[in-house]
Amino acid sequence: MENKNLETEVIKTENLKKAKKSPKQKLIKNQAFLKRGSFSLAITATVIIGAIVLNILVGALANRFNLEFDMTSDKVNTISDDNIDFIKNKVKDEITITMCATEDDYVGGYMAYYAQQYNVTESQTDAEYYKQTISLIEKYRDYNRKIKVQFLDTQSTEFADISAKYSDITLNYGDILVSAKINDTERFRKIGFTDIYELYEDQSYAAYGYTVSSISGNNIETSLTSAISYVISNEDKYIALLTGHSAKDYTENYKKLLEQNNYNVEVIDDNIINSINNKYDAVVIAAPNEDFLGNEIVALNNFLNNSGKLDKGLIYFANASNPYLPNFSDFLAEWGIGVEEGILFEPDANNHIPEKNTCLASASSGNDDITSDLNFCITGYNVPLTPLFESKRDITVTSLVETSDTVVAAPLGTKEGWNGHDQYTGKTYSTVIQSVYSDYDNSGDVSVAIQSYVMAFSSTEFINSEYLEYSDVSNKNISLAVTERAALAEDTGISFATKQITTESFADKVTESAVSVIKWIFVIIIPIGIIAAAIFVYIKRRNA
Secondary structure, three states: OHHHHHHHHHHHHHHHHHHOOOHHHHHHHHHHHHHHHHHHHHHHHHHHHHHHHHHHHHHHHHHHOOOOOOOOOOOOOOOOHHHHHHHHHOOOOOEEEEEOOOHHHHHHOHHHHHHHHHOEOOOHHHHHHHHHHHHHHHHHHHHOOOEEEEEOOOOOHHHHHHHHHOOOOOOOOOOEEEEEEEOOEEEEEEEOHHHHEEEEEEHHHHHHOOOEEEEEEEOHHHHHHHHHHHHOOOOOEEEEEEOOOOOOOOOHHHHHHHHHOOEEEEEEOOOOOOOOOOOOOEEEEEOOOOOOOHHHHHHHHHHHHHHHOOOOEEEEEOOOOOOOOHHHHHHHHHOOEEEOOOEEEOOOHHHEEOOEEEEEEEEEOOOOHHHOOOOOEEEOOOOOEEEOOOEEOOEEEEEEEEOOOOOEEEOOOOOOOOOHHHHOOOOOOEEEEEEEEEEEEOOOOOOEEEEEEEEEEOOHHHOOOHHHHOOOOOHHHHHHHHHHHHOOOOOOOOOOOOEOOOOOOOHHHOOHHHHHHHHHHHHHHHHHHHHHHHHHHHHHHHHO
16 A cells, blocks of 8 residues: 555656756746747848838939839830930029929819810820820929929919019910029020920811811920020020012921920011021021022022121022022022922832832931931922032032932922833932031131031921921931021920820730730749748748
8 A cells, every 4th residue: 555655656756847847947948939039029120120211212212213114105104315314414503394283283174174275175185195294294303303393373372473573474374484594694485285285186177167176295395305405505596487489388397396496486578588687597498489589699698608707507498399490599509509300209119108209218328427316207399409519619518318329300290100210310319418618717816617508408398297296207307407507506406206195905915825824823823832831831830
C-alpha cells in the first residue's frame, strides 16, 4: 500500500516538474515572442512610414512636374515636343495667363452658351474640347514655373480690375489674356474663341437662311504659344498684303496664320501702287491677274532697296489659272526667278494626289537649312518656276522646294488624266525659290551685312488649301519659315498641329488571344498565386 502511494507521489512530482517551467525558461520564451513581435511591428511601421513618404514625394513631384499620362491614341492632351522645348527654354520672364472664366464654368457648360454666337451647336465632343483646352493650358504652368495661370469669374472685382487695366481691348467670357512686363513695358495679347477653336460650317441649313457650326479642332497650342512669344519679344513685325491687282483674295488663312504668329498685318487694296511705306518689313502679292505698271515696279524696287539699307522682303504666290504678267515676270527675272507659262503636270502616280495630276507633291531641295525639318508639300495650280542663275551682281538664288524630275509644264487648260505628257521631257521645277540681294551697311563704325529677299511660291495653295492643316504636310511650315526670313524676323514661326478629338472604339483591337491572356492572368494565375502565398504564410507561422 505504501509502495503504491509512493509511486503515485513520484508520478505527481514528475508531472508537476513538467508542468512548471523555470523563470529562465519563461524569460527566454518571452524574449523570443517579443523579438518576433518587435520585428513584425517594425515591418508594419516601416511600410506605413514608407507609404506616407511616398505619398508626400508623389505630391511634391506632381506640384513640380507633369506626371499625367495621355492614354488617347492621338495624344490630344499632350503638348508637342517643340512646344515643350519653347516653354522650358525660351520663356525667361514672368508670364500671366488669365482665363476669363472659372475653371468649373468653362468645362461645365457655360462655354456652350457663349459659343452660340458663333452658331456652334452644343455636342459632347465640344465639351471635350473645352476640357482639353484647360488641360493643355495648365500644362504650360507645369513645364515652367514662371508661367502663372489664373481663372477669374467675369462677375468678380478682380476681373473688373483687369478689364480696366487693359481698356484698349474688350474681354469677353472665355477669352484668354496673356501678359508680361518686359523692360518696364507691359505687353499683352488677347486670344478669342475663334483663335482657339477651328470651326466646321455645315451648309445643310443654308437653304433655310442660317448655318450651323461645330468645333472640328483645337489650336490652343499655336495661339497660346504665339501670344507668349509676342509678349516676351521686343520687336514688332509688319506685313502688307498688296491685293489691288488680284481678282480673288487667297490670303484669308495666311493673314490669320501671320497674326497668330505675332505679325501685324495690313491690307493695301490700291489698284495702283505709287510707293510702299518703309514701316513694313515685307509685302505679299498673291495671285495677281493684272500686270504691274512701270512706276509700280519702281515702287517695289525702291521698297526693297530701302534707301540703301535693304532689310526688306517681297513674297509672291503664283496661280496657274491667272494670265501671264510680262512686267512682273521681268521684275522677278531681275532677281533670278524665272516664270514660265503653263501648269505643272505630274505623270508619276506616286507623286500626285489620286486622279489629280496637277495636284502634286514637292520636297526640300536640301540646299538650305530653312527646309531641313520639313516634310513634303502638296499643291495644285502650280506655275512653272526655275532659278535663272545661282549668283549674279550680289544676288544669290536658291531653289528651296522642288518637284520630282518627271514633271512637265503642260499648256494652260490641261485636264486631269492628260495623255500628251509623252511629248514633253520631264524635269525638276522649283515650287519655292529664294533670291537674296546682299550688301554691307558702312554707315557705322563697323560694316554690317544687310539683305533684302524676294521669295516666290509656285501656287497659292501653299497658303490656301485643305492641306494647310495636315500635320504631315509642310505647306504651313514652309510658308511661315519663308515669311520669317523675308521679314527678317527671329523665332516667330510658331505653329503646331491642330488637335482633333474623335469618338474612337477599341473593339476591333480586342482579339480572342488577348481575351485568353487576360483570363489566364486574372482568373487563374493571380488567384493561384494568392492561395499559394497564403498557404506558405500559414505553414511558416504554424512551424514558428
